[in-house]
Amino acid sequence: MLDFLYQTLLAFDATLRIATPLMLCAMAGIFSERSGIVDISLEGKLLSGAFVAATVAALTGSAWLGLGCAILAGITMSLIHGFACITHKGDQVVSGVAINILASGLTIVLGIALFKRGGQTPSLPKEDRFTPIEWWGVEMMDSVPVLGSIYRQLISGHNMLVYVALLCVPLTAFILYKTRFGLRLRAVGEVPQAVDSAGISVTWLRYRALILGGALCGIAGAYLSIAQGGNFVKEMSAGKGYIALAAVIFGNWKPFTAFFACLMFGFLDAVTARLEGYELFLIGEIPSQLMQAIPYILTVLLLAGFIGKPRPPAAIGQPYHK
């Protein structure tokens, strides 16, 4: 019994760790998609963030500098996306795919050029990374059964960026629904003409949404390479940007539902890792590839109208012409 509890706890703990970059990228996706810009480039921004964070941390020995530069890298990628599809009204999907390809190639080339390790960056010592934070009173709580281990495993003992990601969710909801910027952002994704006619610049509004998204992806990238991991490995984003985008769609472009989608996808991933090689009762061994495909299958089912009804922002994907 206790062993089962412990196993579940570990699974939840893993879920949270896996879901952290998904949450950050999903919130980024919500910002840009709610403003009317398709953001398939989450993946590329995440990858660039991861590379820059690890590189800067390795070169300067400062995790904070790594994080800052990762944010700048994410923003830079966003600005390229914005320049192509806001300023020049290009196709948003094409621009997004281009950014993903660019990030994938550039991180490898620069990685090899800088460190000559086949695209990897050097392993960072513990001090140069964001390490787990032990919360106050963990030892004391340990004596309490059940709650003690929940406190130690699930609540305490994560690195700072996990908590940042968790905070990001209510913060995104607050910005979206309670602030002037949020009202305008939601409006511009639905009826950009209405925003223009109200005397607000559609262009600047959409750029700001993309910049916010870029920053969040940068943080997510830093989490991968200098918090969860200790160096950059090529293609280390491994489709997480796409999964985050699936979570945005699955969550109907709303912060909290997208957050739960991230947790669900994270949980599936955590369970997959644990189930590998196990024979399940009646079913037998489940191929891990199938489990990995589940987020995409669910999203396709959702988009096809089998689970509820997705309601994307009305103006998404369309450049604004006066």
Add this chain to the structure above:
Amino acid sequence: MTYALELKDVSKSFGLVHANKDIDLAVSPGSIHGIIGENGAGKSTLMNIIYGMHRADKGTISFNGQQVDVRSSADAIEHGIGMVHQHFMLVPTFSVLENVMLGSEGGLTLSEGRATALERLTHLSTTYNLEVDPHALVSDLNVGQRQRVEIIKALKGGAKVLILDEPTGVLTPQEADQLFEILKVLRDDGVSVLLITHKLTEIMDITDTVSIMRQGEMVGHRKTSETSPQDLAELMVGREVLLEVTRTPATPAEVRFSAKNLGYTNSQGVVELEDINFEVRAGEILGVAGVSGNGQTQLMETLAGMLPLTTGVINILGTEVTSADATSPRIIRDLGVGHIPEDRHTHGLILDFEARENMILGFHDSELAGSGKLFDYSAIQQNCEDKMAHFDVRPSNPRLSAKNFSGGNQQKIVIAREFSANPGVLLVGQPTRGVDVGAIEFIHKQLLELRDAGCAILLVSVELDEVMSLADRIMVLCDGQNVGIIDAEKADRSTLGLMMAGQKAEAAT
């Protein structure tokens, strides 16, 4: 005297299209100034320049005698300009209050400004009788209510100049009257109102002065009291226009099209049409009158095969269609029915397709598209050129996308397509909505010609004048029911008005 608004030499081009050429315009404070012109004359472009949505290539704009540089809508709003656009600029997923707050939120967070915005909204809605629930979602409002939200938006900053671009196009006559009452109150408060409309009666009824545009140029300014609809129509079109077609008596022949006990219940179980009975003979026009939203749309769509019948029988040139039969627009069309849909943008045209492709829409399997399996584009091109010439579609360029034609010319494309198929029965919905007087004259003449050639025509229109001047018999719909069918000779506005309110024909006459 200083004008509230003065334009001098304003010009604007879109690529090769010279939308505005050296426009002069002056509007006095506290007056209602009408602007008329054919579809594509450049009225909306000019208004968008005043409101800062477009930038003029040259020319000057002054408010209250002061020349200003209007670079964006924000500038215009700051100078006291408010605008209600030709197409609604509302966010359907927002509440009325949120739509009104957009752009003037009153603080970084919404909670700061919400109370003041609500106060302002209620103040405006009581002073000007603009009744609307601030917390309702815009998507739940009807067009009349949406229009009120647009006006509140335009007035919220204390506008001194209010621009209304075809505000009555989508309103019922009652809603339009209500709107005009509001405009009069605003004028008396010292607001200058710029009103664009295609309806000359509205110009005559409510404006003080009127300016006439033709093909991007300002061709005249008049005091409304010193002009006549005939005069205005001629200035606008550049030739004499018949404002009302002369209708010869019909010579009805055999019954071509009839409905018995027709009913339609929608997917939510609401009965939208009940027990509709009528006959249309070859060579006559049966008009359908009624306040919009009383089942006209559903009637047209069931007859055209777009919606399934729930009860009853339709007889089309001898073939019976009941609720048991599968129908589709295709099946109905193959029986010999032509259809000019009420909403040309969603059902009549594919806006992103070229004119020549729209000209064969629904006939893409016929020889119009060539004899083989593949499209024969030279045949399609030729077909479009012929029809454009015959129906005077301007510009006569088959390769232009449908969306780049003005409203009147889009309608002509639909009409050209449907008329040339020589239908035995024709369903016509709102044929002249948003269309200028010149095009109205043309469309009306064509309809009567087709009637005299022996077509059975069912005409639905919320414009009472249109129904009265074209139809031989008039059926009145109220609440999805047929109130009665009367001869056009016996119909007058008051009888029809009473019937539209639900009184039976005998009681009304």
